[in-house]
Amino acid sequence: MRSDVATLPGSPERPNEDWVAAALSPSGCGGTVVLLDGVTPPAGDDGCVHTVPWFTAHLGGALTELSASRPDMPLSExxxxxxxxxxxxxxxxxxxxxxxxxxxxxxxxxxxxxxVEHLVLSDSALLLEAPDGTVRAVLDDRLDRVPDEVRRSLAATDRLRNREGGFFTAAADPAVAARAVTGTTPRARVRSLAALSDGASRWVELFGAGDWAACLGVLRAEGATGLLRRVRALETADTEAGGTHRWKRHDDATAVHVELGPPEGISPPPAR
Ligand SMILES: [Zn+2]
Structure with a gap:
């Protein structure tokens, strides 16, 4: 197994509010990937004395610890x-x-x-690559279904935030876990997997520079850093061309790619 992780802040003046961990457990041929993208509130208006990085460190740390120590427990729990x-x-x-x-x-x-078990809540992406190179993107598209004009209005977005008919994020209500997109895939059908925050998945979803399989190809050939570099280059080119593509020039961007390799206990066929 091998993991490759990269993260870039959206702006040098602001803390990076993404959080990522890749824990490999070679003895059990297992591991865990956790990727969080903290939601940025308007300054000081979230009822909390802490920072978003404080929150993501606590949530991400708990997710990593529980995933590793409680193999009996489903990811939603x-x-x-x-x-x-x-x-x-x-x-x-x-x-x-x-x-x-x-x-x-x-x-x-x-x-x-x-x-391989997975759980996705809100607009970060998980990619599962089959041994034949086919890539399946696991997405929770509820936020995408919110029209752009609504997303530009904080008050309108708040009316849909963690509400029935809107979209769901991990905040303070444990019940939201039941809203996540979950599933299980046989290990033999997953050669590698990747997780992307929306600042990284925009290579596919915003710029259309390639499909998910091409995105995974970039991760393998150029590493997580290579994908993030490509995103930044597209953003810069778009800004110079008039910036029609988005309302947030750069976003925190994080990518993690894990090559699972063949599971232990499954040997190659004997030579004849
Ligand atoms: Zn707090």
Whole structure:
């Protein structure tokens, strides 16, 4: 197994609010990937005395620890417990009922010798590559279904945030875990996997520079850093051309790619 991780802040003046971890457990032929994209609130208006990086570090740390230590527990239960643990860490100091209480998108993947489990909540992406090179993107497209004009209005977006008919993020309510997109794939059908925050997946979703299989090809050939460099180049070129493509020039961008290799115990066929 091999993992490759890269992350870039959207702006040098602001903290990077993405959070990523790749934990490999060679003895069990298993591992975990966690990727969070913290939602940026308007300055000081989230009912919380902490920062978004404080929140993502607590949530990401809990997700990593529980994924590794509780193989018996489904990923949705792990997300639920990690949200509760994080909420408990600031319940006494902060207003967790605030609609913009610190929150994040979540990609969680965990594998062992038999299977690959996944969980996706909100607009980060998980890619699963089959041995034949076919790439399946696991997406929670609820935020994409919110029209752009609504997303440009904070008040209108807030009316859909963690509400029925809107979109869901990991905030302070453990029940949101039941809204995540989840699934399990046989390990033999996954050669590699990747997780991308929306600042990185825009190579496909915003710029259309290639499809998901091409994106995975860039990750393999040029590494996670290579993909992020390509995104920044497209953003810069777009800005110089008049900046029609988006309202946020650069976003925090994170990519992690894990080559799973063949699971232990499955040997190549004997030579004849
Ligand atoms: Zn807080």
């Amino acid at each position: 792990i997300l639920s417990r990690a949200i509760r643990r994080t909420a408990d860490a600031h319940r006494d100091t902060c207003d967790l009922s605030h609609v913009r209480t610190p929150q994040a998108t979540v990609v969680l993947a965990r594998w062992d010798a038999a299977s």
